[in-house]
Amino acid sequence: MKKDLPKIDEHNFPIIFKHLTYFIKDEVLKTGINKVVLGLSGGIDSAAACYLASAALGKDNVAALLMPYKSSAKSSLGDAMKAVKALGISYYIIDITKQIDDYFQAEKDGARVNDIKVRMGNKMSRERMSILYDYSYKLKSLVLGTSNKSELLLGYGTIYGDMASALNPIGDIYKTQIYQLAALLGIPNSIMTKPPSADLWLGQSDESELGFTYEAADSIMYLLIDKMYKPEVVVSLGYNAGIVNAVYSRIKKSQYKRRMPLIAKVSERTINIDFRYLRDWS
C-alpha cells in the first residue's frame, strides 16, 4: 500500500498561498524592516519564493539579485529576467566570474579536477550569499531563503551558501510540490519545464548527481520525515530499498548543515542549549 505525498492542488492552494504570504509579511514586518532581497537563479525555487514575496510585501519591497558566473547557462539569466519583468520588481545583475576566477587562479594547481569543481560550486554559492548579505545591509532588506524541503533534507546545498537566509517560505515544501505550487502561482513555463540544476557548472543536474529523481525521493521522504516511518517500514510499503537507504543516509549525514554550530557548554546557561528563547523574542 503506497501513501502518497499530498499534492498542492487548486483546492488547498488558496490557504497555502495565504499562509506563506502571511508568514513573509508577519515575520519580516515584526523585525522593523519591510523589504526582502533574494537571489534569483532562473530556477523554479527562487522564482516561487520571489512570487510569494512580491504578493506578500508588494513589488516595491522585493529586490532580486541575478549573479551569473561565466559558465552559468545562458537561459538562466533570461528566465530570471522573465520573473523580474512579470512581477515588476527591482533587480541587480552582478557577475561573480572575476572574484571566483581570481581566487581559484592560485588554488587550482595540483588539485583534482573533481575537487575543484565542487569547491568552485561551493565558493560560488557562498559568494552569492556574501553579496546577498551585503545587499541586505545596503537595501535594508532581509535575505529571503529559496531552498526547498527536498534539498534541505538531502543536504543538496552549500552550508553558509545557498542554505543561508533570514527566513524561508518554501523550506517545508518538497520539490515535487514546488512544481505544483509554481504552476498555480503562474510562473513562466520555461522556468517550470527545465531539469533541476544548481547551475554551478555546465550541464550539472540535481537528479543525476543524487542518483534518484526528486519524485522518487520526495515520496520516500514524506514517509520518513512527515510520517516518521522507519526506513524498513517504508521499504515494506513497496518503495525501492536502495533509494530508501540512500535517501535516509543522505538525510542523516547532512544533519550538520541544518543546525547552528556546536558550542562547548561551559557555563550554567548556554546559547541554544538552555538559554531558550524564540528568535522572535524581542
Next chain:
Amino acid sequence: MHAINILLAQINPYVGDLKKNIEKHLKFIKTAAEAGAQFVIFPELSLTGYFLKDSIYDIGVNLNSEEASVFEPLYKASLNSGISVIAGFVEKDENYNFYNSSFCISKGKIINVHRKVYLPTYGMFEELRYFKPGGGFNIFDMAGVKASILTCEDAWHLSSSYIAVNKGAEIIVVNSASPARGITEGLDKFSSINMWEELLSVIAFYYRSYVIYVNRVGFEDGIGFSGGSCIFGPTGEMDARIDYLEEGYLKVEINLDLLNNERFKTPLIRDENLNLTLKELEGIINSK
C-alpha cells in the same frame, strides 16, 4: 427567549509583550461593547503569546500579588463597559509554579480561572517543560448560562468535555493556539483545521452543547496559527466562523431555548450513567 451575545476575538498577540497585548484586548472589548455583546473571548495565552520558552519566567503573573495590577485596565474596562472578558495569560503561584491559565473577568473582578490540564509535550510542543498542569474543569456563570473552559489540548481529551458537561456546562469554551499544519489534496484548509472542526462538531453534538472555539493567528518563529474561530450549536453544526489565518472578530448568539430543545429531543446527558463510568474507571485504575 433566553440568549446571550458573545464576541469571538481572533487576535495575533505580540509575543512576550503584556502591555501591548492589554492594549489590543481593550480595543476588542470596545468592539464588543459597540457590537452589543455581553462577553468577549480571546484565544489561549492571548495576553502573552504562545511559544514563550524561558521568557515564561519573566511574564508570569501572581493574581494574589501586586503584579496583578498590570491587569487593572482590563478590570476597569469590564466594569465600565459591562463586558465580561475571557483571556489567556501565564499564571504564577506563590511557589513559583507556572500555569497556562485563562481568566474570566466580570464587572471588574476575576470570577473564574482555568489552568490548562493537558499540556502537550510532543512534536513542536513543550508545555510540560514549563507549566504545571491544572487540576480540573470549573463551571462558571456566563450571563446566566453555565460554561466551562477547555484550553486547546484539553479538548483533545474527550474526558474533559465529558466532565464539563456532566458538571452542568451548557457552553464549552475552547480557547486555543493551534498551529496550521498538514496539506490534504482536495481540501481547502489545513489538515489540522479539519481535524479541529470535526472534533468540535462531535463535542457539540454528543454533549448537546454550544461549543465556542477561539483560536489565535499570526506567526511565532515560522509557526503560523490557523484562526478559524467558530461556534457549533447543539446540533453539531457550525453556525458561523471567522476567516482562517487573519485577525478578526465575530458576534455569535447562544440561545438557551434551542439548547434545551435539543437536550429534550436527544437526552444523552440525562441518560449518562455516571455510576457505571465511575465503576469502570475504578476498575481501570485498580488494574494498573
